[in-house]
Amino acid sequence: MKLTQELLQSYARLIVRSGANVRPGQVVQLTISVDLVPFAEMLAEECYRAGAKKVNVDWSCDALTRLHFQYAEEEVLGTVLEWEEAKARQMTADLPCRIFIASEDPDALAGIPPEKLSNVGRSRAKVLRPYRSAIDGKHQWVIAAYPSEKWAKKCFPALSAEDAVARLWDAVLRTVRIDGEHDPVAAWQAHTEFIGAKAAWLNAQAFRFLRYRSANGTDFTVELIPEARWEGAGAVNSVNGAFYIPNMPTEEIFTSPLAGSCEGTLVSTKPLSWNSQLIENFSITFEKGRAVSCKAEKGQTLLEQMIAMDECSCMLGEVALVPKESPVNRCGFLFYETLFDENACCHMALGSGFKEVLPGGDDLTVAQAKERGVNDSIIHVDFMVGSEDLAIDGVRADGSVVPVFRDGTWA
Numbered sequence: 001m002k003l004t005q006e007l008l009q010s011y012a013r014l015i016v017r018s019g020a021n022v023r024p025g026q027v028v029q030l031t032i033s034v035d036l037v038p039f040a041e042m043l044a045e046e047c048y049r050a051g052a053k054k055v056n057v058d059w060s061c062d063a064l065t066r067l068h069f070q071y072a073e074e075e076v077l078g079t080v081l082e083w084e085e086a087k088a089r090q091m092t093a094d095l096p097c098r099i100f101i102a103s104e105d106p107d108a109l110a111g112i113p114p115e116k117l118s119n120v121g122r123s124r125a126k127v128l129r130p131y132r133s134a135i136d137g138k139h140q141w142v143i144a145a146y147p148s149e150k151w152a153k154k155c156f157p158a159l160s161a162e163d164a165v166a167r168l169w170d171a172v173l174r175t176v177r178i179d180g181e182h183d184p185v186a187a188w189q190a191h192t193e194f195i196g197a198k199a200a201w202l203n204a205q206a207f208r209f210l211r212y213r214s215a216n217g218t219d220f221t222v223e224l225i226p227e228a229r230w231e232g233a234g235a236v237n238s239v240n241g242a243f244y245i246p247n248m249p250t251e252e253i254f255t256s257p258l259a260g261s262c263e264g265t266l267v268s269t270k271p272l273s274w275n276s277q278l279i280e281n282f283s284i285t286f287e288k289g290r291a292v293s294c295k296a297e298k299g300q301t302l303l304e305q306m307i308a309m310d311e312c313s314c315m316l317g318e319v320a321l322v323p324k325e326s327p328v329n330r331c332g333f334l335f336y337e338t339l340f341d342e343n344a345c346c347h348m349a350l351g352s353g354f355k356e357v358l359p360g361g362d363d364l365t366v367a368q369a370k371e372r373g374v375n376d377s378i379i380h381v382d383f384m385v386g387s388e389d390l391a392i393d394g395v396r397a398d399g400s401v402v403p404v405f406r407d408g409t410w411a
C-alpha cells in the first residue's frame with residue numbers, strides 16, 4: 001500500500017477522532033517532531049474541526065535531544081525548571097487531550113551512557129510524577145506513529161531510504177487498519193468491541209493465577225489482584241466520559257498483577273530495545289515476585305541495570321495477552337518501537353503498574369494503589385514472551401483450571 005495524501009488525511013482523522021476523540025471545547029497538547037510540520041498542521045486542523053478550543057504543540061527533535069545528552073551536565077538535564085513545573089501544573093487544570101506522534105530514530109541516543117539517561121529520567125520523574133499521576137484517567141490521550149527515514153532504515157537496513165520508508169508506512173497503515181477501501185473508523189469500532197468482549201470474559205472468570213508454559217523454557221505463574229480488571233483497546237476519561245484509544249495500533253488486553261507474587265522463568269521471544277540498545281535472547285527468573293536472576297545472550301549488563309533501576313523495578317507491573325495472529329506479528333519484523341512491538345504477542349512489563357485497573361483507581365494515589373498490589377517504579381519496560389506454542393491456563397480461587405491460550409492464541 002502506497003502512502004497518498006488521502007490516506008494520510010484519513011490517518012490524521014483516525015488519530016484525532018477515534019484515538020484521542022477530541023471533544024468540543026477541549027485543549028489539545030500535540031507532541032510531534034520538528035520534521036513533521038505538515039502532518040502537525042493536518043492534525044491541528046482535524047482537532048479544530050472536532051471543536052478543539054486550542055491546539056498547543058510541543059516540538060521535539062532527535063538531534064537536539066542527543067546533543068543535550070552529549071554535552072549538558074546530568075544535573076542540569078535532570079533539573080525541572082520552574083516554568084516546566086508550572087506547565088505540568090497547568091495540565092492538571094486544563095486536562096488537555098494529548099496526542100503524541102512517535103517518529104524517533106531508535107538509535108538517536110545510542111552511545112549515551114545508560115546511567116546518564118536513567119539518572120536524568122529518575123530525577124525529572126521525582127518532580128513531574130505527581131502531576132502526571134493527577135491527570136491519569138482524567139484526560140484523553142493517544143500515541144500513534146509516523147515513519148521517519150532513520151527509523152525506517154533501522155528496520156530495513158538493506159533497503160534504500162525511500163523504499164524503507166514506503167515499507168514501514170505500509171506496515172503502519174496495516175496495523176492501524178487503514179487499507180484504502182474500508183472505513184478505518186468502523187474497523188476500529190469492530191476491533192475495540194472484540195477486545196472488549198475478551199476482556200469482559202476474563203473479568204467474569206475471576207482468575208487468581210495465570211500459568212504460562214512453552215517449549216522454549218517459559219514456566220511461570222503469576223498471581224492477579226482479585227479486584228483488578230482486565231482492560232484493552234479503549235479507555236474512558238472519568239471526567240467527561242469520552243471513550244478514547246490510547247495506543248494505535250493496539251492488540252493487547254492487560255492488567256496489573258499482584259506485585260511481589262510470581263514464580264518461575266520467563267523466556268523472551270523477541271529482542272528488547274531499551275535506551276537505544278538491544279537486549280536479545282534473554283530469560284528472567286522470579287522468586288517471591290522479584291526478578292532474582294537473568295541471562296541474556298546480548299545486553300546482559302543493560303538487562304541487569306534495568307532490573308535494578310529502583311527498589312521495585314524487579315517486580316512486574318503488567319501482564320498482557322496478545323494472540324499470535326496480531327497484524328503487528330504478521331508484519332514479521334522488529335519495529336524498534338514499543339508501540340508496535342508490544343502488540344506483537346503476549347508480554348509482561350517490569351516496573352510500574354496501572355492503578356486504573358483497580359475499582360476507583362483513578363482517584364487513588366500511587367501509594368494507595370501500591371498498598372493494593374499495583375507496582376510502582378520509575379520504569380515500565382515491556383518484554384515479549386508470546387511464542388507459537390505458548391499455553392496459558394487461568395486458575396480460579398477454587399482451584400479450577402480454564403485454558404486461556406493454546407498454541408499462542410485464544411484457546
Ligand code: ZN
Nearest residue numbers: 252254320342
Ligand atoms: Zn502492554
